[in-house]
Amino acid sequence: MVDLFSPFTLKDVTLRNRIVMSPMTMYRAVDGHVSDYHVMLMGSRAAGGFSLVFPEQIAILPDGRTGSCCAGIWDDKHIEGLSRIAAIIKSMGAVPAIQLGHTGRKGSEKKPWDGKTQLPPDHPDGWQVRAPSPLPYGGRYPYPVQELSTEDIRDLHEAYAAAAKRALEAGFEWLEMHFAHGYLGASFFSPLANQRQDAYGGNLANRLRFHREAMDAVRAVWPERLPLTMRLGADDFSPKGVQFEDAIWAVGELRQHGLDLADISLGINTDDMVDPPFDREGFMVERASRIRREIGIPVGVSWNLGVPQTADRVIREGSADLIFLGRPALANPHWPVWAARELKHADPFSLIPEDWAWWLRSRKGSRGSEGWPAIKE
Ligand SMILES: Cc1cc2nc3c(=O)[nH]c(=O)nc-3n(C[C@H](O)[C@H](O)[C@H](O)COP(=O)(O)O)c2cc1C
Numbered sequence: 461m462v463d464l465f466s467p468f469t470l471k472d473v474t475l476r477n478r479i480v481m482s483p484m485t486m487y488r489a490v491d492g493h494v495s496d497y498h499v500m501l502m503g504s505r506a507a508g509g510f511s512l513v514f515p516e517q518i519a520i521l522p523d524g525r526t527g528s529c530c531a532g533i534w535d536d537k538h539i540e541g542l543s544r545i546a547a548i549i550k551s552m553g554a555v556p557a558i559q560l561g562h563t564g565r566k567g568s569e570k571k572p573w574d575g576k577t578q579l580p581p582d583h584p585d586g587w588q589v590r591a592p593s594p595l596p597y598g599g600r601y602p603y604p605v606q607e608l609s610t611e612d613i614r615d616l617h618e619a620y621a622a623a624a625k626r627a628l629e630a631g632f633e634w635l636e637m638h639f640a641h642g643y644l645g646a647s648f649f650s651p652l653a654n655q656r657q658d659a660y661g662g663n664l665a666n667r668l669r670f671h672r673e674a675m676d677a678v679r680a681v682w683p684e685r686l687p688l689t690m691r692l693g694a695d696d697f698s699p700k701g702v703q704f705e706d707a708i709w710a711v712g713e714l715r716q717h718g719l720d721l722a723d724i725s726l727g728i729n730t731d732d733m734v735d736p737p738f739d740r741e742g743f744m745v746e747r748a749s750r751i752r753r754e755i756g757i758p759v760g761v762s763w764n765l766g767v768p769q770t771a772d773r774v775i776r777e778g779s780a781d782l783i784f785l786g787r788p789a790l791a792n793p794h795w796p797v798w799a800a801r802e803l804k805h806a807d808p809f810s811l812i813p814e815d816w817a818w819w820l821r822s823r824k825g826s827r828g829s830e831g832w833p834a835i836k837e
Pocket residue numbers: 482483484485486516517559638640641691725762763764765766784785786787788
């Protein structure tokens with residue numbers, strides 16, 4: 461039976477288990493460049509047993525960053541730093557993944573711990589944000605939004621393709637396009653943010669045109685043998701926003717454009733969500749499971765899946781193929797080994813590099829002194 465620790469193969473890539481370090485923006489880059497900090501973070505999680513490791517969302521253009529200290533790939537100069545991340549992940553037995561994105565109307569942000577609000581376009585660390593329609597998100601994101609022209613959209617697709625080429629050169633083997641969380645892809649899909657009258661707005665098919673064209677542009681340069689995936693904002697939890705039925709259709713459509721796996725998340729196109737589910741365990745699992753079943757495509761899912769028994773059950777029940785962990789991956793670099801111990805895996809240390817595993821297996825200390833929480837019998 462397939463469980464949390466079973467390998468998973470997609471195209472020519474095999475993951476050693478089903479546990480993914482989800483992309484997480486860290487606000488530590490300089491001019492889009494990653495640093496030793498990112499190498500440390502990704503390397504430690506790869507060494508801790510995660511099978512697929514994402515650095516943060518990587519911006520395809522400078523105005524696609526969350527804040528001025530977020531990472532990017534709009535210049536060939538970014539390749540070297542990113543290649544160090546890919547190399548360390550690979551050397552620890554995991555697969556290096558990259559999430560390409562553009563933040564649209566939710567860009568130009570301050571660091572969260574400086575107050576998670578937008579900076580005005582004339583601030584030295586801010587910029588003019590752009591999106592499908594000139595509608596500010598509101599609340600923490602109050603500044604005027606510039607509507608994208610069709611030429612701008614064409615340039616964005618070219619930027620996606622250029623970014624994908626650089627990602628390949630940097631050594632990444634899995635590419636995810638970020639179409640969730642209120643960023644540009646999510647805005648195009650949602651009637652809350654997209655009120656265009658042209659071919660990129662209006663009906664559902666038009667609201668997915670941006671994504672189809674972006675995916676075509678990326679697939680043209682990203683090898684067929686490597687997975688091309690997306691994170692989709694599959695529900696806005698709002699009566700006037702993206703409805704989950706629309707998302708099911710969208711995944712089927714994008715599959716025709718080269719999509720290999722759908723990572724199911726929320727739209728977050730408004731703060732006025734009806735009954736937001738953030739305190740419920742695994743609240744996106746049922747939606748991911750329906751997409752998997754109805755479209756017949758592999759799916760990944762995140763949100764509140766840090767309890768090992770829950771994550772394992774999601775895989776065993778066939779609700780999802782991959783578990784994306786965000787906060788648990790920050791909290792515990794060895795979450796996979798901890799989970800394996802909790803779930804009574806025959807050899808939890810087989811999840812980490814053999815040069816540590818050997819010592820931990822063969823040099824046992826006194827009871828309880830190993831550095832792991834005691835297992836409840
Ligand atoms: C600090 C932080 C930064 C995040 N940045 C991103 C990001 O860059 N891209 C993205 O798709 N999701 C991002 N997320 C969302 C996570 O990838 C994940 O989907 C979410 O936290 C839910 O999973 P969890 O319950 O395991 O934390 C971020 C989450 C956190 C906590």
